[in-house]
Structure formats: C-alpha cells, structure tokens
Amino acid sequence: MPILLLGNKDIDLISGKRNITIRRLWKQPLYRGDRLYCYWNILSKEREKLFEAEVTHVDIITFEQIKNNSELAIKLGYKNSKELEKDLKKTYPNNTKAKDKFQVFEFHKLHVSQWEGSAINQKNIIIKKADALFEMGNYHESSVCYKVALEYDENDINLLNRIGDNLSRLGQFGDAIKHYKKAIKLDPNNEYLYNNIAIAYLNKHEPDKALKMSTEALRINPKNTTVLYWRGLIYEMLTDFEKALQYFDCILEIDDNDPDVWNERGTVLNMLGKSEEALLSYDKSIELCLDNEDDSNTWASKGNTLLGLQRYSEAIECYDNALKIDVNNPIILNNKGVAYMELDDFKSAIDCFTKVLVMYPDNPDAQVLQEVCLENL
Known part of the structure; x- marks a missing residue:
C-alpha cells in the first residue's frame, strides 16, 4: 500500500489542479494500477488521509535527465528546470548524483465509494487543513483549500466567508466582496457579513460604499460592538470625527474594556483638537493592554500628542515605552x-x-x- 505524503507545496495536487508529481525512487517502485493512500502531513504528528488514488502512469528517470527537462518541470508546477532542480536538492540532499533515480507518476483520484480503506469526511478534513494554513498566514494556499471544500457544498456560508477573509488579506478586495455577497444571499440577516463587506470597501478606499454596508449591518444589530467599531473607523476615513467619536463612545457604554476603542477614541479627539482628553483615552488604552503591538502604538500616539502639547520630556518617556516593544x-x-x-x-x-x-x-x-x-x- 504506497503512501503519498502531501504538504503545503502540494496544494495543486490536493485541489485537483494537477495530478502528476515526482518523488525519489522508493524501495518498492510504483507501477501503473497501484493504489495510493494520500495523506496530509502539515504537522508531523497529524497525518490524515485526504483521498485514495490509482496510479495511471510511471516514468523512472535519473537526476541528470531531470536537470535539463523544462517540459517536465512545467508539468510538475515549476517555472523551469532550474527551479525543479533546486527544490529536489533541498528535499533530497543525499539523492542528487547524476545517476540517482526518481519516479514521475500520474494518478487519478478515486471517488470515496471506491476506497479500500475507511472513508472520511473529505470536506471536513480539507477545511481543517485550510484553517491551519489560514492561522499560519498562508492565505493563498488556504483559499485554494477552502475553494476545494466548497465544491462539496457551494452553499456553505462559513466557507464563502472564509474565502472572502483570505482574499481580503491578499489585497483582492473586489473578489472578497463577491464571496461575501454570495454568502449574504444565503444568510441576509448576518450583520458580520455586511460588516466584512464594509471593511473590504474601506480597504479599497471607498468609504461611502463601506458606510452603506455598515448601515445594513447596524440595522440588523445596533448593539454589535464590532460593527460599531468599524463604523467609527469609516467615519474617521470620511473625516467626520464627531460622528466617529459618537460611535466609539457608544461602544464604551456597552463594553469599556477594549484598548483598541480607547486608542481610536484618542486619535479622534486629537483630530478634534481635544488633546488633553485624548491623553486620558490613551492612558486607558495602555492600562488595558498587555505589552503587545497595540500597546506600542498607543504609547507612540500618546507621545505624539504630548509632542504637540510641547511637553517634550513626557513625550520622550512615552516613545521609550513604545520602543521597548517595537525596538526598531x-x-x-x-x-x-x-x-x-x-x-x-x-x-x-x-x-x-x-x-x-x-x-x-x-x-x-x-x-x-x-x-x-x-x-x-
């Protein structure tokens, strides 16, 4: 029973975009008709079967033949033979002599009803891997996995939302909006989906459109602090600082323990020329932070406010505190x-x-x- 381990770089194989790969020649070479058990090995202690497949073609070639075969490299998903050679040297450092042998094989994924081993919920496994990639910051690979999972259920609202999140982090805000809107058609009373569209429009520097989506989210749930926070940021971008302050204050009436809200409130108060009040907001934000990146930003913002008030020694103290966290x-x-x-x-x-x-x-x-x-x- 040959086992094929798939990792992050094999996303095309997992998604079905490509069905040809290369591996060092195993002690038991592959043959046409062999059954492959394909596993994901993103974590060394977590190997779960993704699918079973049947080998449809095998070529055994030497490393020397691989080095000059650009056509093969492209079939395998590489830009050229040099890139393929570099990857093989990295993956198999002890198997790169001219006569060392590799097997290039193609396979056909089998429907779950044809599996010899125990069946699994492929959709859930793929989602689990996509979630792991998302947490690692591999948003492109994560999107590919989510889209593969979506093929099992094109009306999965959570998947449509997560694909939108991935695309947003990749800066593809227009495509993200399309996926959020597909999800909204299935769940028209979900304020988070409207808010995600608002954020995407804000990142596209289209605050007017963002405000319309935010209004829809607020209509569904006027007490959602996440919606209120982003609405405040939208008004900030629109330079309507009085409105922005109104929404940040509204959040604090519901929950006054969010350092980000206090920090943004300080920024808005500064823009309104209320520097002394801004300092109080920054102090509250610092009090709630725990030496993280936001804490550094708040110390720096407080320092800038003191600089504007010509309280230079106090400003330097704030900058020193910020630099303890964000040294460079x-x-x-x-x-x-x-x-x-x-x-x-x-x-x-x-x-x-x-x-x-x-x-x-x-x-x-x-x-x-x-x-x-x-x-x-």
Whole structure:
C-alpha cells in the first residue's frame, strides 16, 4: 500500500489542479494500477488521509535527465528546470548524483465509494487543513483549500466567508466582496457579513460604499460592538470625527474594556483638537493592554500628542515605552529625535536619527533632521 505524503507545496495536487508529481525512487517502485493512500502531513504528528488514488502512469528517470527537462518541470508546477532542480536538492540532499533515480507518476483520484480503506469526511478534513494554513498566514494556499471544500457544498456560508477573509488579506478586495455577497444571499440577516463587506470597501478606499454596508449591518444589530467599531473607523476615513467619536463612545457604554476603542477614541479627539482628553483615552488604552503591538502604538500616539502639547520630556518617556516593544520602529525613533531637538539636546537627537539610518539608510526624514542637528552642534 504506497503512501503519498502531501504538504503545503502540494496544494495543486490536493485541489485537483494537477495530478502528476515526482518523488525519489522508493524501495518498492510504483507501477501503473497501484493504489495510493494520500495523506496530509502539515504537522508531523497529524497525518490524515485526504483521498485514495490509482496510479495511471510511471516514468523512472535519473537526476541528470531531470536537470535539463523544462517540459517536465512545467508539468510538475515549476517555472523551469532550474527551479525543479533546486527544490529536489533541498528535499533530497543525499539523492542528487547524476545517476540517482526518481519516479514521475500520474494518478487519478478515486471517488470515496471506491476506497479500500475507511472513508472520511473529505470536506471536513480539507477545511481543517485550510484553517491551519489560514492561522499560519498562508492565505493563498488556504483559499485554494477552502475553494476545494466548497465544491462539496457551494452553499456553505462559513466557507464563502472564509474565502472572502483570505482574499481580503491578499489585497483582492473586489473578489472578497463577491464571496461575501454570495454568502449574504444565503444568510441576509448576518450583520458580520455586511460588516466584512464594509471593511473590504474601506480597504479599497471607498468609504461611502463601506458606510452603506455598515448601515445594513447596524440595522440588523445596533448593539454589535464590532460593527460599531468599524463604523467609527469609516467615519474617521470620511473625516467626520464627531460622528466617529459618537460611535466609539457608544461602544464604551456597552463594553469599556477594549484598548483598541480607547486608542481610536484618542486619535479622534486629537483630530478634534481635544488633546488633553485624548491623553486620558490613551492612558486607558495602555492600562488595558498587555505589552503587545497595540500597546506600542498607543504609547507612540500618546507621545505624539504630548509632542504637540510641547511637553517634550513626557513625550520622550512615552516613545521609550513604545520602543521597548517595537525596538526598531523608524517613525517612533524619528519622533523621539524631534522631541530631543525641541529640548536643544542635539546629541541625543542625532543618536535617534543615526539608529534609523543604520537600519534604513534612505530614510529622508532622518537624513534631513540629522543634518539640522549637526548644524546646531
């Protein structure tokens, strides 16, 4: 019973887009008519059968023959023979002598009713793998798996939504919207789907369309804090800061423990010229954060507010706290340098700008500000 292990790079084989692959010649070579048990090995301790297949054709060739065979490389899903050669050397470092043998074989997937082994719920297995890929940030591969799972049930709302999520993370917002809208036709009272469309439109820089979708989501559930939060962000993009503040305050009446809401509230208050109130919001956000990326952003935002209020020493303290979490952030380092400049501490300012230029030699802000400092030393 030959076993074929499939990983992330074999998505085309799993999806059925390709049915030809290459492996080092096994001790028991494959023959036409052999039954393949195909497993997913994304995690070493988790090998689950994806499908059974029948081998339809086998060629045994040497590594030397593979190296110069561009036609074969393309059939196997590679751009050219050089890419195939590089991958084989990486996968089989001890089998790349000229006469080392490989088997190139084609197979035909068998319907579950023809399986010899125990049957499984293929859709659930594929979804499980797609979810794992999604969590790993492999959004393209995850989308392919979700779409394969969708072939088992084209009306699966959750799958349509997850495909939309993947496409959004890939920056394909138009395609994401199409999948969200298909899901809405099946579940017209789902506020999260309308909200996801609103987010996609916002990322497409179409806030007016985003607002319309947000209105639909809010109509279904006016107390959904996720919908309210994104509605506030939409109004921010529309520069209607009073409206944005209204929605962030509405969330805090329902739940005042979300640091992101307090942070955005601070940003909006700054835009309205209410810097002192903004500082209080940033303080609340910092209080609720646990030394994560958002905490760094909030410390930096508070520092920027203090910089605008000419409270330079306090601003520097905030930037230092932000840099404890986000050590190499050039924007924070530059702003810290500006605060030192305002205190006439040009040597400390130069240290900040030098750190930026070591990491980002072409950073224009650091270049100009460093020159100004050197002139004042």
